[in-house]
Amino acid sequence: MDQQVKANGNCSGRVVEGPTNPMVTPLLTDLYQFTMAYAYWKANKHQERAVFDLYFRKNPFGGEYTVFAGLEECIRLIANFKFTEDEISFIRESLPGSCEDGFFDYLRGLDCSEVEVYSIAEGSVVFPKVPLLRIEGPIAVAQLLETPLVNLVNYASLVATNAARHRFVAGKSKMLLEFGLRRAQGPDGGISASKYCYLGGFDATSNVAAGRLFGIPLRGTHSHAFVSSYMSPDEIIDKSLRSADGSSSCEDLVSLAQTWLSKIQWSSSLRGIFGETNQSELAAFTSYALAFPISFLALVDTYDVMRSGIPNFCAVALALNDLGYKAVGIRLDSGDLAYLSCEARKFFRAIEKEFGVPGFGKMSITASNDLNEETLDALNKQGHEVDAYGIGTYLVTCYAQAALGCVFKLVEINNQPRIKLSEDVSKVSIPCKKRSYRLYGREGYPLVDIMTGENEPSPKVGERILCRHPFNESKRAYVVPQQVEELLKCYWPGSSDKPREDLPPLKDIRDRCIKQLEIMRPDHMRRLNPTPYKVSVSAKLYDFIHFLWLNEAPVGELQ
Numbered sequence: 001m002d003q004q005v006k007a008n009g010n011c012s013g014r015v016v017e018g019p020t021n022p023m024v025t026p027l028l029t030d031l032y033q034f035t036m037a038y039a040y041w042k043a044n045k046h047q048e049r050a051v052f053d054l055y056f057r058k059n060p061f062g063g064e065y066t067v068f069a070g071l072e073e074c075i076r077l078i079a080n081f082k083f084t085e086d087e088i089s090f091i092r093e094s095l096p097g098s099c100e101d102g103f104f105d106y107l108r109g110l111d112c113s114e115v116e117v118y119s120i121a122e123g124s125v126v127f128p129k130v131p132l133l134r135i136e137g138p139i140a141v142a143q144l145l146e147t148p149l150v151n152l153v154n155y156a157s158l159v160a161t162n163a164a165r166h167r168f169v170a171g172k173s174k175m176l177l178e179f180g181l182r183r184a185q186g187p188d189g190g191i192s193a194s195k196y197c198y199l200g201g202f203d204a205t206s207n208v209a210a211g212r213l214f215g216i217p218l219r220g221t222h223s224h225a226f227v228s229s230y231m232s233p234d235e236i237i238d239k240s241l242r243s244a245d246g247s248s249s250c251e252d253l254v255s256l257a258q259t260w261l262s263k264i265q266w267s268s269s270l271r272g273i274f275g276e277t278n279q280s281e282l283a284a285f286t287s288y289a290l291a292f293p294i295s296f297l298a299l300v301d302t303y304d305v306m307r308s309g310i311p312n313f314c315a316v317a318l319a320l321n322d323l324g325y326k327a328v329g330i331r332l333d334s335g336d337l338a339y340l341s342c343e344a345r346k347f348f349r350a351i352e353k354e355f356g357v358p359g360f361g362k363m364s365i366t367a368s369n370d371l372n373e374e375t376l377d378a379l380n381k382q383g384h385e386v387d388a389y390g391i392g393t394y395l396v397t398c399y400a401q402a403a404l405g406c407v408f409k410l411v412e413i414n415n416q417p418r419i420k421l422s423e424d425v426s427k428v429s430i431p432c433k434k435r436s437y438r439l440y441g442r443e444g445y446p447l448v449d450i451m452t453g454e455n456e457p458s459p460k461v462g463e464r465i466l467c468r469h470p471f472n473e474s475k476r477a478y479v480v481p482q483q484v485e486e487l488l489k490c491y492w493p494g495s496s497d498k499p500r501e502d503l504p505p506l507k508d509i510r511d512r513c514i515k516q517l518e519i520m521r522p523d524h525m526r527r528l529n530p531t532p533y534k535v536s537v538s539a540k541l542y543d544f545i546h547f548l549w550l551n552e553a554p555v556g557e558l559q
């Protein structure tokens with residue numbers, strides 16, 4: 001608590017609450033961060049000022065963009081970073097007995113008041129190699145933060161990107177429901193999936209806890225168990241329902257639905273499509289309609305979609321209509337979803353026409369069952385009548401790609417730029433404390449992200465600037481930006497008096513994400529062979545990277 005007052009005292013008194021998940025504590029890190037912290041402390045190096053970049057190397061899902069998510073939880077951790085006595089005792093037990101007491105006193109006093117965090121806004125579209133976060137601070141504490149920060153950003157950004165990709169394929173007009181809780185990787189996976197799928201453009205979740213925690217709209221239908229739990233209409237004791245305007249009452253909604261079922265069966269346009277429907281299913285639907293007359297939606301595939309589920313649903317919906325209620329629609333959870341949705345739509349339209357019920361043809365059709373980007377794409381190609389998709393397993397487990405692969409690399413210590421070399425050029429880090437900018441072209445699209453050294457002048461609107469590929473000498477382009485956006489903003493100034501960005505509400509982050517995706521050039525967004533977005537460095541930074549590279553790489557000797 002002390003720390004919160006201290007850390008927030010410098011931030012216009014704004015209190016940052018603790019992490020959503022109470023498991024996110026300073027212990028949620030790798031053991032080696034503590035062993036290194038001890039070694040730094042022992043060498044009296046722990047206070048040396050370090051700069052780390054958190055970034056990823058490759059866009060996920062074969063795409064050319066990523067949605068950045070998880071920032072708020074990072075700041076919540078940093079703002080409340082403080083060891084309890086119990087935690088310190090546990091660290092003491094976990095380290096060799098030779099570790100000196102002074103180190104644990106140091107941990108006791110440790111917080112993030114000497115740390116500064118710069119970040120791209122959450123919900124932004126981001127690209128490989130460009131720092132998502134820049135952490136500056138005493139090296140020991142900055143390194144303790146590595147694991148939790150990477151953890152908080154990795155899955156959040158991966159699943160938000162997955163959600164954005166599903167939205168892209170489904171199209172703007174479709175309702176996207178996240179149904180993944182039961183299949184998610186544990187409770188945190190489930191809660192995080194709901195939060196970040198909403199951020200990435202889903203409309204609602206079935207996850208009640210996430211609805212409460214984050215204010216995400218909750219939606220749901222019912223399951224097969226509800227339908228198969230009914231044996232016969234006789235089970236329904238109270239069959240009466242008052243009309244929507246309260247002026248009259250129907251004593252037996254089951255009989256009314258059965259009457260409608262016969263009418264549908266013998267109607268001129270639907271005659272012969274079905275025979276006897278399953279009466280226990282009709283009982284289940286009627287019972288659900290009695291419970292939810294203003295929001296009746298039925299799962300129609302428990303027995304047979306076209307021969308039972310759809311006619312039963314329509315009978316109950318027409319009975320409700322007699323009482324002034326408008327049914328919502330159906331959910332399909334198996335079979336050929338394109339075909340069945342079209343057949344269902346035809347059936348609804350026929351009813352609208354035959355019985356003169358305006359709007360019946362527009363009844364909402366929700367589809368679910370192992371959906372993913374590919375199945376949504378296939379449905380689009382075939383033509384379908386689905387209005388809403390319920391998506392679980394493939395979405396929340398990020399089945400198509402297990403992790404984003406964020407890293408946290410030291411780029412400067414004591415004002416000295418550092419580089420990490422690798423045989424694999426894509427793994428060479430970009431040294432220096434940097435600034436990054438997004439440059440926009442004449443048509444309003446982002447053209448390129450450029451990183452510069454901290455003290456270089458910023459790119460200017462209308463002024464030509466050379467943008468270089470960080471590692472490929474021949475790849476360079478002049479850009480005359482029409483708009484320049486600086487990407488890294490201060491989200492945690494520590495005890496410095498720098499102004500601090502607000503943490504916006506989730507809804508605003510979602511709006512930002514949707515807007516950012518909309519202004520991307522379409523060829524970066526397409527699913528098949530998308531054009532890579534250009535990520536570059538200034539000419540000066542390019543020269544410096546390669547100077548440092550040569551400086552640090554030992555010269556081989558051939559014998």
Ligand SMILES: Nc1ncnc2c1ncn2[C@@H]1O[C@H](COP(=O)(O)OP(=O)(O)OP(=O)(O)O)[C@@H](O)[C@H]1O
Binds near residue numbers: 333370371378379
């Ligand atoms: N028209 C379609 N085009 C492409 N894929 C579809 C289409 N309709 C459904 N699918 C997908 O095909 C798969 C069908 O899965 P599967 O055969 O396991 O289910 P099912 O037999 O329909 O239902 P059940 O769960 O009752 O076994 C699902 O992944 C579903 O999303």
Ligand SMILES: O=P(O)(O)OC[C@H]1O[C@H](OP(=O)(O)OP(=O)(O)O)[C@H](O)[C@@H]1O
Binds near residue numbers: 391
């Ligand atoms: O298919 P997903 O994308 O994961 O979406 C969630 C699924 O969860 C529910 O059923 P569940 O899978 O539990 O049972 P079922 O497949 O036998 O209907 C629901 O009916 C969906 O099919």
Ligand SMILES: O=C(O)c1cccnc1
Binds near residue numbers: 390
């Ligand atoms: O509300 C639903 O229909 C739902 C919720 C979770 C999983 N499957 C379906």
Ligand SMILES: [Mg+2]
Binds near residue numbers: 369370
């Ligand atoms: Mg299933």
